[in-house]
Amino acid sequence: MSRPDVPVEPAEPVEPIIPVEQDPAVKVPLALEDWLAVGVLAILALITFVNVLVRYFTDQSFAWTEEISVFLLIVLTMAGGSTAFVRNHHIRIEAVADTGSPARQRRLALASNTVVLLFFILLTVLSVRLVIDEYVYEETSPAIGVPTWWYSIWLPVMAAAIALRTLGTLRRLLRTGAR
Amino acid sequence: MIAALLFAAFAALMVIGVPVCVALGVAGTLAIVLSNQDVAWFGLLAVPQNFYAGLAKYPLLAIPMFVLVGSIFDRSGVARRLVDLAISIVGRGPGMLPLVAIAVAMFLGGISGSGPACAAAVGAVMIAAMSRAGYPGSFSASVVAAGAATDILIPPSIAFIIYSVLVPGASVPALFAAGMVPGLLAGFALIVPTVWLARKHKMGTLEAHLPRPPFWASLRQASWGLAAPVLILGGMRLGWFTPTEAAVVAVFYGLFVGMCIHRTIKLRDLYVILREAAELSAVIMMVVALAGIFAWALSTLSIIDPITHAIVNSGLGEWGVLALLIVLLMTMGMFLDGISIFLIFVPLLMPIANAYGWDPVWFGVILTLKVALGQFTPPLAVNLMVSCRIARVPMESTVPWVVWLLGAMFLVLVAVLVFPQLALWLPHHLGY
Numbered sequence: 016m017s018r019p020d021v022p023v024e025p026a027e028p029v030e031p032i033i034p035v036e037q038d039p040a041v042k043v044p045l046a047l048e049d050w051l052a053v054g055v056l057a058i059l060a061l062i063t064f065v066n067v068l069v070r071y072f073t074d075q076s077f078a079w080t081e082e083i084s085v086f087l088l089i090v091l092t093m094a095g096g097s098t099a100f101v102r103n104h105h106i107r108i109e110a111v112a113d114t115g116s117p118a119r120q121r122r123l124a125l126a127s128n129t130v131v132l133l134f135f136i137l138l139t140v141l142s143v144r145l146v147i148d149e150y151v152y153e154e155t156s157p158a159i160g161v162p163t164w165w166y167s168i169w170l171p172v173m174a175a176a177i178a179l180r181t182l183g184t185l186r187r188l189l190r191t192g193a194r
Numbered sequence: 195m196i197a198a199l200l201f202a203a204f205a206a207l208m209v210i211g212v213p214v215c216v217a218l219g220v221a222g223t224l225a226i227v228l229s230n231q232d233v234a235w236f237g238l239l240a241v242p243q244n245f246y247a248g249l250a251k252y253p254l255l256a257i258p259m260f261v262l263v264g265s266i267f268d269r270s271g272v273a274r275r276l277v278d279l280a281i282s283i284v285g286r287g288p289g290m291l292p293l294v295a296i297a298v299a300m301f302l303g304g305i306s307g308s309g310p311a312c313a314a315a316v317g318a319v320m321i322a323a324m325s326r327a328g329y330p331g332s333f334s335a336s337v338v339a340a341g342a343a344t345d346i347l348i349p350p351s352i353a354f355i356i357y358s359v360l361v362p363g364a365s366v367p368a369l370f371a372a373g374m375v376p377g378l379l380a381g382f383a384l385i386v387p388t389v390w391l392a393r394k395h396k397m398g399t400l401e402a403h404l405p406r407p408p409f410w411a412s413l414r415q416a417s418w419g420l421a422a423p424v425l426i427l428g429g430m431r432l433g434w435f436t437p438t439e440a441a442v443v444a445v446f447y448g449l450f451v452g453m454c455i456h457r458t459i460k461l462r463d464l465y466v467i468l469r470e471a472a473e474l475s476a477v478i479m480m481v482v483a484l485a486g487i488f489a490w491a492l493s494t495l496s497i498i499d500p501i502t503h504a505i506v507n508s509g510l511g512e513w514g515v516l517a518l519l520i521v522l523l524m525t526m527g528m529f530l531d532g533i534s535i536f537l538i539f540v541p542l543l544m545p546i547a548n549a550y551g552w553d554p555v556w557f558g559v560i561l562t563l564k565v566a567l568g569q570f571t572p573p574l575a576v577n578l579m580v581s582c583r584i585a586r587v588p589m590e591s592t593v594p595w596v597v598w599l600l601g602a603m604f605l606v607l608v609a610v611l612v613f614p615q616l617a618l619w620l621p622h623h624l625g626y
Contacts, residue, residue: 052472053465056258063259063442067435085250091258092249092483095476096215105213105477106531110573112211127212134216137223142242144235170242 038102041183045098048176052094055087062087082158086166093173100131101180121188128185135178142170197497200225204488214534215480219245222487229495241487248486249479252438253366256355257482258475259441263350264311265471266445267302269459270452272419273315276301277323279416282407288399289392291327292337293385295320299341300381303348304423305444307355309569313342313577317584328400329392331585336595338584339570339577340384340603346532346566347377349427350437353532353565356482357558360540364554366437367430368626372555372617376563379616380606387598418451431624478533485537492541502545512550516611519543520564527568531576535565556610559617563607570596 038045062084066077099105112123149164156163200221207217223241230237267273280294299316306312317338324334346353349370358366392398425447430440452459459467492498505515526535540561547557569577572589578596582589610616 049469049472052476053468056262056468056472056475059255059258060262060442060445063255063438064446067439067443081252084255085252088255088258088479089246089249091472092476092479095472095474096480099473099477099480100213102473104473105215106481106534107211107213108208108529108574109211110529111209123210127207127210130207130212130220131216134220134223137238138219138242138245141235141238142245144239145242145246148239167246170246 036102039184039187041101041180043183045101048094048097052091052098055091055094059084059087059091079158082156086169089166090169090173093169093177097173097177097180100177101184121191125185125188128181128188132178132181132185135174135181139171139174139178142167142174146171196225196228197492197495199228200488200491200495208529213480214530215477215484218481218488218534218538219484222484222489222491225491225495226487229491240490244487244490245483248483251359253355253359254479254482256366256438256441257352257478258471259438259445260307260350260352260355261311261475261478262468262471263441263444263448264306264308264315265467265474266448266452266459267305267422268311268315268318269463269467270419270448271456271458272305272416272422272448272451273298273302274319275412275416275456276419277319278407279409279412279420282409282412285406286327286398286402286404288396288402289389291320291324291329291398292334292388292392295324295334295337296341296344296381296384296388299338300344300348300378301419301423303342303345303377304350304427305419305448306345307350307352307441309342309345309566309577310580312345313339313580314584316342317581321581321585324398325585326401327398329397331587332591333391333397333595335578335581335585335587336570336592336599337384337388338581339575339592340388340596340599341381342577342581343566343569343603344377344381344384346569347373347380347559347562349373349377350430350440351562352478353536353562354558355437356533356536357540357561359482360536361544361554361558364558365626367624368555368621369558370427370430370437371621371624371626372559373562374620375616376559376606376610379609380563380566380603383602383606384599387602391595391598418455422447422451481534481537485534488538489541498542498545501542502549505546506549515546515550519546520560520607520611523561523564524567524571527564527574528571529574530568531574532562532565532568535568536561553614553618555621556614556617559610560607563603563610567600567603567607571600572596 062080066080069075069077113120146164146167149167154163155161203224204217204221207220226238226240227236276298277294280297284290284293295316299312302312302315320338321334325331351373354369354373355366358364358369426440426444429435429443430437435443510518569575572578572593578589578592
């Protein structure tokens with residue numbers, strides 16, 4: 016993980032001594048998804064914590080926050096997942112793909128990124144269908160009663176973002192080959 | 195036919211280096227298309243529906259929270275203080291530092307729920323200390339990785355949370371309680387070969403003469419860390435909070451200790467901690483979501499029943515099937531991480547477990563023990579990867595040490611197989 020924000024001389028050694036890893040040279044800064052994921056995770060922790068406190072002091076429960084938490088969980092997964100695709104942090108078998116000649120590594124990286132790209136394009140298209148259905152049939156959420164497409168619209172948006180990120184990765188791969 | 199294609203596509207994609215999550219999604223999607231060729235849109239709307247449904251589960255919220263607990267306690271300075279306390283008790287004699295590493299890893303297992311986070315926290319403190327004392331880096335890396343593997347058995351544990359989401363019959367508190375005894379046993383089992391190896395090879399004699407840190411001062415320093423598992427596990431036991439809430443309480447407790455008491459976490463570190471935790475949880479949950487599509491395709495193809503039937507009637511007998519499953523999972527564990535193994539195999543294996551009437555909680559502990567072994571079995575060993583990176587040694591160099599530790603933990607697996615009460619006594623006793 017790249018950790019540019021770590022102070023130069025911490026009070027004691029920052030405990031996980033993992034070598035700094037450079038982010039790939041992206042055009043659109045990864046900070047976009049990073050901040051989204053960081054914000055969502057912080058809000059999730061706060062909502063859950065406030066829930067515990069409120070239940071203790073007032074005997075009430077904020078059951079409706081569950082719906083928002085579940086929705087934020089999905090945004091977190093897509094936003095964090097997007098940067099993980101760019102940084103190549105997703106769980107994968109590296110034994111074959113990351114060994115052998117650079118030419119073979121590049122070919123396999125092109126192939127696997129193309130698969131990822133196609134899958135997320137498909138997911139974008141299909142989830143647009145899903146959102147349209149929910150919009151047309153005016154479905155509302157069970158706990159709060161807002162239209163469900165307010166939540167599900169994020170699925171195609173974030174899936175498209177991942178597709179674009181993967182396109183960027185492919186473009187970088189093709190360029191390194193051209194040189 | 196379609197089923198064979200499902201697995202073949204999955205295996206092929208995995209080999210060329212497609213991320214596990216996408217490989218699961220693509221294989222599931224292909225199977226859906228092939229079995230719904232006469233339906234509008236080939237029944238593909240099931241893909242986003244299952245993606246959404248796979249994630250939209252409130253219990254999954256425990257995953258990012260426990261991952262966050264791990265990232266925070268990594269940096270909270272708790273590990274170093276626990277190490278000082280442990281050294282003040284056992285000293286620096288031959289074989290004692292590796293013992294401390296395992297003991298502290300087990301203790302942190304009672305706070306965080308993921309092996310690699312624990313390996314990072316313990317490794318950062320212990321590997322440098324052990325190399326100063328004259329232990330080879332490959333040995334230290336093996337010990338830390340193996341010790342951190344007990345983390346997913348000792349509650350809280352992300353592996354158990356995922357198992358519980360997949361298997362409705364096994365509640366999180368029951369699984370947490372069931373993991374306790376096997377987790378402690380695994381830790382003790384690791385200590386035996388570790389101390390024996392260190393003495394046999396006369397390692398770690400360089401600093402044996404150094405004075406021990408003062409006991410009471412170390413205890414006072416470590417008290418904040420010592421209280422954390424009491425808060426988390428005790429709070430859950432007393433019914434103060436659910437597992438998710440316990441995690442979030444631990445998050446704020448860890449932040450308080452790290453920022454106000456030990457002062458190892460600065461305000462600006464928060465962003466790094468949150469980003470790391472967000473990305474790691476997203477990686478886990480992306481597999482969860484897309485495995486949902488895969489599992490759905492499996493269930494609609496109705497291939498699980500015939501396979502279960504064939505296995506149960508194969509004449510291998512209960513123990514034969516169990517042995518076969520262990521061998522299969524061990525093999526898969528060499529190439530895949532534990533969470534992916536759970537998500538792919540639990541839907542396939544539960545019908546078999548049900549056919550034999552195996553207790554789902556016991557079966558979960560067995561699978562988790564297997565996954566714990568996989569976390570430090572080269573070549574794909576998440577814990578070893580972390581500890582080898584810290585020790586700056588290649589993973590191959592750890593093999594002569596790691597085989598002993600694997601053997602010791604495997605004996606615990608056999609013990610839990612033969613005596614299910616090792617896992618089941620505590621949850622029964624606590625009334626889960």
